[in-house]
Amino acid sequence: MQATRRKIITFIGAVAGMALAPINLLAAQWNAKAFDETRFADSLKSVGALDLIESGQIQLKTPEIAENGAIVPIQVISEIPNTEKVFVFAEKNPQPLVAIFTFVKNVEPFFATRIKMGESAKVHVVVRADGRHYTTSRDVKVTIGGCGE
Amino acid sequence: MADPMRIRVVRNGDIADVKMLIFHPMETGYRTHAATGEIVPKHFIQTLQATHNGSTVLEVEWSRSVSRNPFLHFRLLGAKAGDKIAIAWQDNFGATGGGEATIK
Numbered sequence: 001m002q003a004t005r006r007k008i009i010t011f012i013g014a015v016a017g018m019a020l021a022p023i024n025l026l027a028a029q030w031n032a033k034a035f036d037e038t039r040f041a042d043s044l045k046s047v048g049a050l051d052l053i054e055s056g057q058i059q060l061k062t063p064e065i066a067e068n069g070a071i072v073p074i075q076v077i078s079e080i081p082n083t084e085k086v087f088v089f090a091e092k093n094p095q096p097l098v099a100i101f102t103f104v105k106n107v108e109p110f111f112a113t114r115i116k117m118g119e120s121a122k123v124h125v126v127v128r129a130d131g132r133h134y135t136t137s138r139d140v141k142v143t144i145g146g147c148g149e
Numbered sequence: 150m151a152d153p154m155r156i157r158v159v160r161n162g163d164i165a166d167v168k169m170l171i172f173h174p175m176e177t178g179y180r181t182h183a184a185t186g187e188i189v190p191k192h193f194i195q196t197l198q199a200t201h202n203g204s205t206v207l208e209v210e211w212s213r214s215v216s217r218n219p220f221l222h223f224r225l226l227g228a229k230a231g232d233k234i235a236i237a238w239q240d241n242f243g244a245t246g247g248g249e250a251t252i253k
Contacts, residue, residue, distance in 0.1 A: 028196035028208055028239070035212045071216045093214050094179070102208040106201060108164075108224040114216040116177070146216075 034097050040089060040124075043097040047087055048133075049126045055080065055134035060125050062138045066117060069146030075112040076101075078127045078134075083109035085128040092121035116146040156250040158234055165228035165252055167199070169221050169236060173246075177213040194219060197238040201225055228252050 034046035044050070061075040076086055086109065088098040098115050109127075117123075117140060124137040154171040171194065178191030191213055199207040207223055225234065230252055237247035 028198055028210075030195040030210050035210070075222075090214060094177075095212055095214070098212050098214040100210040102210075104205050104208060106226045107199075107206045108226060110224050112220075112222040114220050116214045116216055 031097075031100065034100075035095055037097065038095060040091045040096040043089060043095070044126070047097065047100070047126075049087060049128070049135075050133065052126065052133050052135040055127070055136055058125055058127055058134060058136040060123065060136050060138050062123050062140050064139070065141045065143065067143045069117040069119070069142040069144055071114050071146070072117050072123075072140060072142070073112065073114050074123065076110065076125055078109035078129070080109075080127050080129045080134055082129045083127050086111070087126040087128075088115070089124040089126070090115060090117050090121055091124060093118050117142045118145045154236065154246065154248040156234065156236060156248050158228075158250045158252050160228050160230065160252050163226065163228055165225040165232075165234075167223050167225055167234055167250070169248070171219045171221075171236075171238065171246070173217070173219060173238075173240065175213060175215055175217045175219060192240060192242060194238045194240045197221070197236065199223065200235045200237075201228075202232055203235075 031047065034043055037043035037046050057079040059077040066072040078086060083103060086101045089096045090098050101111050103109050120141045122137045123140055124135060127134045154169055156169045159166045173194055174192055176189050176192040180189045181187065182189055193213040194211050197209040198205055206225060232252040233249060234252065235247065235249045239245045
């Protein structure tokens with residue numbers, strides 16, 4: 001009788017575990033503190049991007065002039081081995097941290113997306129690889145700012 | 150699933166280019182409503198996950214500085230015909246959406 005009850009309890013536990021699993025999948029990490037920082041230096045600190053190393057092994061493509069700050073195309077390729085994460089910052093946006101990409105497995109350390117820029121500024125990219133932080137940046141001239149968009 | 154999205158996958162050998170367009174306003178919270186003058190509340194996708202045959206390959210965290218109707222392009226390694234790519238996102242209101250594509 002006792003054994004049966006234990007089995008039932010174990011079974012209930014397993015079902016509860018299965019029910020929780022999909023919820024955990026959806027509740028992905030969002031670094032609220034870092035995304036809310038209003039100064040570039042603070043947003044770097046909040047993601048732990050310290051002791052930055054300038055690197056020629058990060059290809060950052062942005063337009064030199066973005067006529068519409070609401071749509072600024074950006075493409076990043078990291079040639080740094082073991083690239084785990086890439087952080088994107090628009091230095092003069094109200095909250096400079098724009099995006100964090102985590103390359104979990106079976107993907108190239110590459111992405112392309114479109115971002116908003118409030119005004120002409122440097123776009124910085126930080127690559128985390130083997131616990132170190134590598135960086136590069138490019139100037140983007142914005143004709144019409146896009147943060148009201 | 151709130152809004153629809155489009156996913157396009159082009160495979161070349163074992164590398165697949167995955168491009169998507171998600172329909173979402175990505176409101177910054179800095180825009181005022183033209184007619185009422187009221188501030189439009191911030192409303193943006195915070196997290197996005199890409200899975201390949203059920204296992205996570207890419208995790209993305211976005212701010213409100215990502216453009217309206219976000220575009221994302223990434224490259225999958227070890228892609229085979231018949232493999233499934235799934236995208237799932239969640240915004241700051243807790244709304245979720247996503248889509249699926251089969252690699253050809």
